Amino acid sequence: MPIKEGTSVNVLLLAEGGIILAYTNALSAYRETRIKTASQGQLIIMLYDEAVKQLDHGLELMAANAREKRDPGKIEQIGKAIVKTQEIVTELMVSLDFEQGGDIAKNLFSLYTWFNQELLESNIAQDIRRITVVRNMVSELRSAWTTIVAKASTGGLGQPSEGVNIAG
Numbered sequence: 001m002p003i004k005e006g007t008s009v010n011v012l013l014l015a016e017g018g019i020i021l022a023y024t025n026a027l028s029a030y031r032e033t034r035i036k037t038a039s040q041g042q043l044i045i046m047l048y049d050e051a052v053k054q055l056d057h058g059l060e061l062m063a064a065n066a067r068e069k070r071d072p073g074k075i076e077q078i079g080k081a082i083v084k085t086q087e088i089v090t091e092l093m094v095s096l097d098f099e100q101g102g103d104i105a106k107n108l109f110s111l112y113t114w115f116n117q118e119l120l121e122s123n124i125a126q127d128i129r130r131i132t133v134v135r136n137m138v139s140e141l142r143s144a145w146t147t148i149v150a151k152a153s154t155g156g157l158g159q160p161s162e163g164v165n166i167a168g
Contacts, residue, residue, distance in 0.1 A: 041149035044092070048142035051088045054081045055135040062128050075126075082123040082131070085138075089115045111137075 058081035061074045093112045096105040115134050122130035 039149070039153075041145060041152060044095070045142060045145050045149060047088050047092055048138055048145060051085045051138050052135060052142060054085045054088070055131060055138065057081045058085070059128060059131055059135065062126060062131070065126070066128070078126070079123055082119050085134075086116050086119050089119070 058078045061078045061081070065071060065074045065078070089112050093109055096109055098105045098109075101108070115138070118130050118134050121127070122134070
């Protein structure tokens with residue numbers, strides 16, 4: 001099937017029956033562009049979003065496992081979701097600027113360390129309550145960052161500003 005010049009690669013893939021591949025490539029390109037064009041504050045929010053999403057997924061699987069016979073496959077998926085969250089928390093830890101962030105950065109570092117410890121221990125024990133506590137605290141931090149980024153983007157006075165300082 002001839003394809004005219006300037007036609008999207010996705011159309012070519014569709015013409016060859018690669019509908020899923022085309023969708024995956026488009027979604028991947030969108031996500032990559034979204035990350036590359038995001039401000040530092042927006043990136044922090046994206047990390048929190050993914051952490052909450054992973055914890056929610058792990059909690060759903062844990063609840064299903066508690067209702068039914070323990071499924072080793074679910075236990076593995078739970079572990080992967082929690083480990084991914086720990087990796088996100090570690091990324092948040094290394095992004096802290098202790099020089100500019102002062103006490104806020106130190107306190108966040110301590111909190112992130114506690115999150116990772118709680119996630120490690122609760123993953124081993126399959127403790128829904130402890131994971132829920134971490135999930136709720138991560139969600140609260142995400143809300144705080146959303147407010148900070150929104151205020152920084154308008155300069156707090158309804159006027160655009162140059163960016164957000166993620167020192168802490």
